[in-house]
Amino acid sequence: MQAEAGNRSGLTLSVPMDLRQLRYFVAVAEELHFGRAAKRLSITQPPLSFNIRQLEASLGMELLRRTTREVALTEAGKVIYREALKLLALARDAEEQARRAANGEAGAVHIGFVGSSFLTRLASDIRGFAAARPEVEVVLYELSSYEQIDALQRGQIDIGIVHPRVMPSGIASRVMHREAFACLLPETHTLARQEAIDLQQLRHDDFVLFPRDFSPGYYDKILSLCLEAGFTPHIRHKVRNMLTIATLVSHEFGVSLVPASLGKVRLPNLVCRPIAHAANPSDLRGIWRQDEAQPAVLALLECLAASPA
Template sequence: MEFRHLRYFLVLAEELHFGRAAQRLAITQPPLSLNIQQLEASVGAQLFTRSSKAVQLTAAGRAFVPQARGLLDQAQQAARHARDVSQGLAGSLQVGFAGTMLYRGLPQLLKRFQARHPKLRLTLRELSSSDQLIELAQERLDLGFVHTTRVPPGLSQILVARQPFVACLPAGHPLARRRTLSLHQLQGEPFAVVSRAVSADYHERILALCTEAGFAPEIRSELRHWLSVVSLVSQGLGVALVPAALRQSALPGAAFVPLDAATGVYETYCLWKTARDHAAMGAFLDAVRSAAKRLQSPHAD
């Protein structure tokens, strides 16, 4: 049974006349008759009665009409979906992200992208940068937003955003109301940091910044998420250096004070497997590049 057989059957079922049906199908009557015979042989039942005066559907033919129509509709839907996927208009993407991206443009990027690509399904997974690298290598993620400069071979990247570190202090801390402060003023304070296992780059970056300021930080807490670092500081259990975007977390009890000297930047990259063949990824990467231009502009937060 072929889809051509179903289409011919449905036209003949509507016309009940071989001449008119053949005309609609832009074929001659002999091919139409042959295709109907082939369909009946495939189904194993007579679908039409034929006489010199009329063509009528049999009981089996009447029962077959809705089934044939449903099969053709499904085939057409499947073809449309396949075309949309091949053109990047439909399908799904698995997107990983580090938590700070929630305060650095990711929600806005996703809203704009979904409005323009309603047939594309995005699945989000919050993961550490190191976990995202593993998932990307295993192709369990299509793209990831990470905070690491240690990009393995085989991955492509877009620099999405860069931002300074700021001091995060308990709201009641003596330095919390300063307009700026020097990093060496935090010497002797208990530090909260992101665990080395979660983000080795930035764990080491913070240690290096403190060393450059003339002291070794007294690390009391190592956590898996930046937001956990801010939450702990808000409870008066330490101080921290955090990406500036976390000011938007607005956690009660936490104060954010800019540093008075350049301390390097916290960079966000979008990574994907270079050899990954996924049409929808091209559309998403275009959206990422547009977002990156906005986030790296001089007026971006």
Template sequence: MDISPRVLRYFMAVAEELHFGRAASRLYIAQPSLSHQIRKLEESLGTPLFVRSSRRVQLTAAGKTLAREAPVALAALEQAVQLTQLAGSGIETTIRLGYTPVTGFDTLTTLLNAFHEAHPTFTVVPREIFSAEIPGRLCAGDLDIGLALAPQPFDGVSGEILRREPVSALLGTRHRLAAESTIPLKSLQDETLLLFPRRLAPAYYDGIVAACNEAGFTPTIRAFDDPPVNAMLARLASGREVGLAPASFAENAAKPSSNIVLRDVVDPPIMAELSVLWPTNDPSPAIAGVLATARRCARRNGWSTGL
């Protein structure tokens, strides 16, 4: 089946105008020629796209589907052409990626591999930055893309959820709850929770507090303001505190050599949402290409399902 972008644009004009004469004038072509092209498209697809009468033109069910999908296909094709031209030009493109510390294991590694495979001429420079700082750095032009944990709305920054996953408990191997297979959230009511300060990821922090309140208690929280993640893990290994972190981070942190174990939190479970962010007004095909790759990577790995 050979359907050209030009014919899709012809179809979109008719679908928007619902009038062949107006669509032909808009496209600067003769109406008989436009009608002929649409009939050929319908023959190629094997289904009518319009119901034509002397009074009006209407989309069929198939036509409505194509009207929804055609702009997506045309945008993807345009982006593919721009990225191909960019790669063929030999110009090296650098993408500055800001990521929150908890993405520094599984998520970041998986994305960097996907970026390299899809865009070998791009150089992605990752920078570890706390979630609350990423939107401002995007607006200031210091970053091109961001990976933030439960970011708050920010003028000039667009975003979408890339990964949704459970929050797990990290405990020292000597902790009283380390022998449990799962940990009901209420079991942590007498524990001290080790979290990064609220100002660094407000929505994530507030979500944990809200879940504890739902379980019937107000949590005791000790803020950990020292950025190196390894220092936080050392604190947890001592067995006096409990960390709560997205499962993908916790799974990599809880290794036999670390003296830390990972346990699922239940009753209720807590979910963490990681979003990809970008400057709203940036039309760069390079950034659009990286975003498209991130979305494909998320779908391929089932990140958005929370499983």
């Protein structure tokens, strides 16, 4: 380790520094007694004396004035003592930062998400992770599932939260949250007062939904639910955001099938009802690069996987 120290004459020293030798020197400088310093360091006196002599030789100057009665710091020794304290503090800080980074307690995690995912417990899980690790910078990006896959491949995000779809090679995924689908209806709809909706009752309604190319997996699940109920939905309005779907339904442009968590959205003239006998759930998947090695990213993935879906 290179260290620079200035003395009163303005001389600058640039010499290799051994942190162990500096620790030994600081102990002697503070105790001003080799025996007490050795005891403090839990070593014997001969290796202590040897390392101090090596330090002085490398610096080319005497740091300690020794007599049979006392040990005292030279002027150069006083300078080196002050600088040694700074260097040792820096070394401890660097070691602590490295430890925290290795334990996933420092660094940065860039997270992509589809908007509806933050109506689920995943939002509180991520917030809890960030609160427990204040030195980890958590950065959020609202993106479509396709955009997240592209951003992940480009290294622009570390984790994505997406609707199910086929993943390209090199990307790992697993289910992070699973919930039932529900039906959004205008409060003025004839079925709005029912406790649960039989999908077959919606066969004549206009639907508000994502375009298929925007979210193929989500679209196909909705279509599958309707086909199982005996009809093909009339998708009249196509939008790209869950909140827009809810808004259009509240304004009586149609009905929609959405993850049940969207029932948390409160808009005038909007109700959310469970679907009777629906067995096909809505999934959110976490995605990440298969070769991911950042401890903070792996720690968040573990946190999200540990929570019940």
